[in-house]
Amino acid sequence: MWVIRALLALLFAALVILIDLPLHLITWLIEKASPGSCTNFRHAYARFAMKGIWFLAGGKATVIGLERVPTDKPVLFVGNHRSIFDIILAGSLITYPCGFVAKKELQGSPITLIMEEIHCLFLDREDPRQGLKTILAAIENVKSGISMFIFPEGTRSKVEGEFLPFHAGSFKIATKAKVPVVPVTLVGMGDIFEDHYPRLKRAPVVIEFGEPIETADMDRNAQKELPDKVRDLMMETYHRNSALIAQE
Numbered sequence: 001m002w003v004i005r006a007l008l009a010l011l012f013a014a015l016v017i018l019i020d021l022p023l024h025l026i027t028w029l030i031e032k033a034s035p036g037s038c039t040n041f042r043h044a045y046a047r048f049a050m051k052g053i054w055f056l057a058g059g060k061a062t063v064i065g066l067e068r069v070p071t072d073k074p075v076l077f078v079g080n081h082r083s084i085f086d087i088i089l090a091g092s093l094i095t096y097p098c099g100f101v102a103k104k105e106l107q108g109s110p111i112t113l114i115m116e117e118i119h120c121l122f123l124d125r126e127d128p129r130q131g132l133k134t135i136l137a138a139i140e141n142v143k144s145g146i147s148m149f150i151f152p153e154g155t156r157s158k159v160e161g162e163f164l165p166f167h168a169g170s171f172k173i174a175t176k177a178k179v180p181v182v183p184v185t186l187v188g189m190g191d192i193f194e195d196h197y198p199r200l201k202r203a204p205v206v207i208e209f210g211e212p213i214e215t216a217d218m219d220r221n222a223q224k225e226l227p228d229k230v231r232d233l234m235m236e237t238y239h240r241n242s243a244l245i246a247q248e
Contacts, residue, residue: 002200009057016049042117043097050092059192065209074147076174081151083189098147142177160190166227180212185237206241
């Protein structure tokens with residue numbers, strides 16, 4: 001059964017990419033005449049794609065706290081990273097324009113065009129200078145009204161429930177743009193794919209959007225403590241929500 005779901009998900013993803021090619025040309029021409037007019041459409045199309053892939057290949061998600069996310073201003077979403085499906089689940093739930101900071105290795109893949117259309121940026125973890133440029137570009141995106149989503153661990157954790165250190169540079173996107181940080185805690189994501197590669201499993205997962213943390217008036221000390229503060233909050237949320245999966 002999982003083979004059929006995997007094939008359907010891959011076919012759906014391929015169809016999304018094929019349809020996006022003419023859409024990209026059409027929206028590019030429209031944007032030439034009216035810059036920014038296709039932003040919402042492009043993000044809606046990407047969200048449709050992520051919803052379809054999640055439905056076909058993902059797990060059974062319990063969603064908590066989505067109503068906490070401000071809708072009148074951009075934010076920086078900060079998530080723990082365990083699975084390639086983290087972006088797909090989170091992206092399917094965020095209902096307004098939001099770009100992701102992804103690893104550079106994804107650049108050049110078939111989904112690159114769609115990712116770039118929705119303001120995704122590619123981070124080179126081996127080159128500090130290029131990494132800084134990516135963070136600065138993310139700050140400009142947020143200042144222009146586009147929320148961003150970043151995984152401050154920098155790479156996927158190999159162990160469910162284990163959080164890697166949060167890189168402080170990720171949080172500069174929020175503090176420099178003076179926007180709230182929204183912690184996004186994902187539980188059980190590794191059980192969908194990574195823990196039994198290459199088999200897909202419809203496993204129960206939990207995603208919680210935490211209370212926004214305002215950064216506009218943060219002093220330097222508070223900014224310095226922010227990565228550890230957010231990490232501690234998310235770890236606490238993770239362990240609390242793990243009980244919900246245990247009840248499944």
